Amino acid sequence: xPDNDSSRENLVVQPPTxxxxxxxxxxxxxxxxxxxxxxxxxxxxxxxLEYLRSIYNPPVRGAQRRGRRxxxxxxxxxxxxxxxxxxxxxxxxxxxxxxxxxxxxxAFEQSYALRWLSALLRVAQKEDVTAFFTSDxxxxxxTRKHAFSSLIxxxxxxxxxxxxTSGAGVITRDFxxxxxxxxxxxxxxxxxxxxxxxxxxxxADFRSVGAQTxxxxxxxxxxxxxxxxxxxxxxxTGSRKGEPQPFRVLELGAGTGLVSLAAxxxxxxxxxxxxxxxxxxxxxxDYYPPVLQNLEANIATNFPSSTPDNAHPTxxxxxxxxxxxxxxxxxxGTIASPLSPPFDLVLGADIIYETLxxxxxxxxxxKLLRQPTEETNPRFHLMIPLRPSFAAESGTMESVxxxxxxxxxxxxxxxxxxSKEIIICGVGASTQAGSSQVPFEDADGDDIVRYAYYVIxxxxxxxx
Numbered sequence: 001x002p003d004n005d006s007s008r009e010n011l012v013v014q015p016p017t018x019x020x021x022x023x024x025x026x027x028x029x030x031x032x033x034x035x036x037x038x039x040x041x042x043x044x045x046x047x048x049l050e051y052l053r054s055i056y057n058p059p060v061r062g063a064q065r066r067g068r069r070x071x072x073x074x075x076x077x078x079x080x081x082x083x084x085x086x087x088x089x090x091x092x093x094x095x096x097x098x099x100x101x102x103x104x105x106x107a108f109e110q111s112y113a114l115r116w117l118s119a120l121l122r123v124a125q126k127e128d129v130t131a132f133f134t135s136d137x138x139x140x141x142x143t144r145k146h147a148f149s150s151l152i153x154x155x156x157x158x159x160x161x162x163x164x165t166s167g168a169g170v171i172t173r174d175f176x177x178x179x180x181x182x183x184x185x186x187x188x189x190x191x192x193x194x195x196x197x198x199x200x201x202x203x204a205d206f207r208s209v210g211a212q213t214x215x216x217x218x219x220x221x222x223x224x225x226x227x228x229x230x231x232x233x234x235x236x237t238g239s240r241k242g243e244p245q246p247f248r249v250l251e252l253g254a255g256t257g258l259v260s261l262a263a264x265x266x267x268x269x270x271x272x273x274x275x276x277x278x279x280x281x282x283x284x285x286d287y288y289p290p291v292l293q294n295l296e297a298n299i300a301t302n303f304p305s306s307t308p309d310n311a312h313p314t315x316x317x318x319x320x321x322x323x324x325x326x327x328x329x330x331x332x333g334t335i336a337s338p339l340s341p342p343f344d345l346v347l348g349a350d351i352i353y354e355t356l357x358x359x360x361x362x363x364x365x366x367k368l369l370r371q372p373t374e375e376t377n378p379r380f381h382l383m384i385p386l387r388p389s390f391a392a393e394s395g396t397m398e399s400v401x402x403x404x405x406x407x408x409x410x411x412x413x414x415x416x417x418x419s420k421e422i423i424i425c426g427v428g429a430s431t432q433a434g435s436s437q438v439p440f441e442d443a444d445g446d447d448i449v450r451y452a453y454y455v456i457x458x459x460x461x462x463x464x
Contacts, residue, residue, distance in 0.1 A: 013099040015106065016055075016113045020048055023119045030129050042147045045120070049154050052113055055104050057158065057173065066424045066448070072403055073419040117159040124152050172197045175218065175258060179269075180226040188269040192225050194261045195301050199294050213256045216350035219423055219451050220383040221262035224347075228266050231345055234376060235270055235280075246281045250343040250368055252323070252361065253351035254284035255291060257298045260318060263347065264303060267316045280316050283338045285323035296320050326356070329363035342370040346380040353390050358400040365415055365456070372413075372458050379418070380456040385449055386422075397454060402461030416461040421453040 021029060032041045103109055123129060133148035135141070157172060174195050179188040198212050229236050235247055247267075251260040260282050267280045284299070286292050299318055321338055334340075346369050352358055370378040384394050397417075404416040426448065 013103065015103050015109045016052065016116065017109060019051060020113075020116050023116055026120055027123045027126070027129065030123060031132055042144070042151055045151060046154070049151070049158060052117070052158055055100055056110070056113065057171070058100070066426050068421055068423045071420045071422055072417065073421075114159065117155050120155050121152065121159065124148070124155070173213075175213075175221065175262075177222050177225040177262065188228070188266070192262065192265045192269070194221070194258055194265065196256045196258055196261075196298050197294060197301070198256060199290070213258055214350040214385075215425065215449055216383040216385050216451055217255065217258040219425060219453075220347065220349040220381065221258050223381070223383075223453070224259070224262045224266055228270075231263070231379075231381070232266065232270065234344070235267075245341075246279060246317075247345070248341070248343040248370075249280065249282040249345045249347065250339075251282070251284045252325070252346065252348040252364070254286050254295055254320075255350075257284050257295045259347050259349050260284035261298065261302050263345075264316045264318045270315070281338070282316060282318040283321050283343075284318065285321045287322060287324050289322075292320055292322060323364075325360035325364055328367070329360045331367075335367060339368060342378075343368055344370055344376060344378050346378075347382075348380070349383045350385060351382070352384045352394050352397060355393050355396055357393065358396040362400050362415055369415070369458070377457060380415075380454075382454040382456065383423075384452050384454075386452055394452065397452070401454070401456055404459040405462040412460070413458045414461055415456055416459040417454055417456055418459065419453075419455045423451045423453055425449050425451065 029041050029045065134145050136144065160171065172195060174193050176191055176193045178191050196213055224231055232247070249260070249263055251257075251263075254260050264280075264282050267282070284295055286295060299320065303316070303318055319338055323339070328339075346365065348361070351361070365380055369380055370376065372378060382397075384397070386394060398420075401415055401417050403420075404418050
């Protein structure tokens with residue numbers, strides 16, 4: 001019997017023109033009566049929609065890393081050569097993935113998929129079809145009515161995705177991250193997935209960028225999933241077991257919430273016996289109301305238990321909060337909940353794009369990042385892309401935050417950089433793990449994005 005890998009490798013993916021039922025059959029298929037022990041029409045059509053989604057709106061699997069190196073680290077045991085590419089970047093069945101990419105780039109097949117989805121929506125809106133699914137007032141009828149409504153919503157979203165980003169408006173995507181060897185050693189599931197909705201960019205309002213998922217969030221989320229002991233070491237070692245105070249996590253500029261949701265799902269995977277006596281608390285912040293509304297919706301999608309009317313809370317409490325860095329930096333007096341008490345872990349991705357951002361964030365961290373103790377070392381993890389158009393803005397990080405001194409000379413604690421790492425990621429289709437590693441010196445071109453990854457905390461700094 002062939003193994004699973006070779007079976008996937010030999011799987012032939014049919015194009016939409018060969019796979020989908022003909023447009024003329026759609027109405028007949030929808031009105032087909034249910035037959036015992038046979039898939040109903042809605043289940044059959046849902047399978048076809050999942051097939052189209054696998055082509056035109058596939059999951060985002062990892063950050064497609066090609067290498068990494070430490071520029072500075074106070075810990076000399078850290079590796080200073082690029083790691084192998086992340087295993088999350090590997091899509092099972094390379095030849096199958098190649099087939100999908102060929103189909104995805106075929107304009108004729110995409111055009112047919114658009115026509116097929118448009119026809120399905122037209123047929124679903126016909127009076128006799130609508131009545132067929134909505135006239136039954138029984139409990140089974142309600143279930144069928146909900147399934148019909150879900151089919152229409154999924155079809156409309158796929159039609160938008162197939163039309164391209166500019167026509168898509170609202171797009172829902174799944175982000176899938178492999179937990180890697182460290183996750184396996186902690187008995188985490190093989191992978192963690194987050195479902196996110198991105199809202200369209202409004203060219204007249206720069207604030208709408210927060211409703212989009214950016215690359216830095218994907219890279220930082222993958223760090224969280226693959227290296228949980230760096231972020232949640234106090235919990236995983238059991239040192240916080242039974243502690244009455246929650247482990248608190250804050251995300252600055254959360255946007256669509258990918259980083260916060262990945263952190264929440266990692267916390268969910270921690271064995272129950274290691275948790276404090278109260279749930280971990282994650283506060284995802286942003287400033288603009290439309291971004292916060294979308295963030296709240298994404299949290300509800302991934303954690304229905306976070307909604308007030310749910311009677312079954314999870315091990316993690318995740319909430320949203322408006323936060324204006326400039327106003328908060330100059331705030332005097334008592335800090336209200338949920339931004340108080342201070343946090344054990346602060347996260348940020350793609351949040352330095354104005355020259356004053358680093359200064360505001362530093363002042364916010366003075367109030368929001370917990371002071372260290374003998375048992376705790378609170379940290380701020382920041383991932384920012386090194387875009388040429390924002391070189392001046394990203395360069396302010398190292399003028400605002402000094403690097404930590406390598407000696408043990410006592411002094412007043414300030415916020416310092418404990419490590420700086422460059423992570424190199426590819427752009428475009430994912431490739432097999434380990435096969436696309438690019439030496440740092442050669443990592444140039446439009447298909448490469450560099451990220452600076454800073455770990456910041458309380459320490460004694462040194463300035464050049």
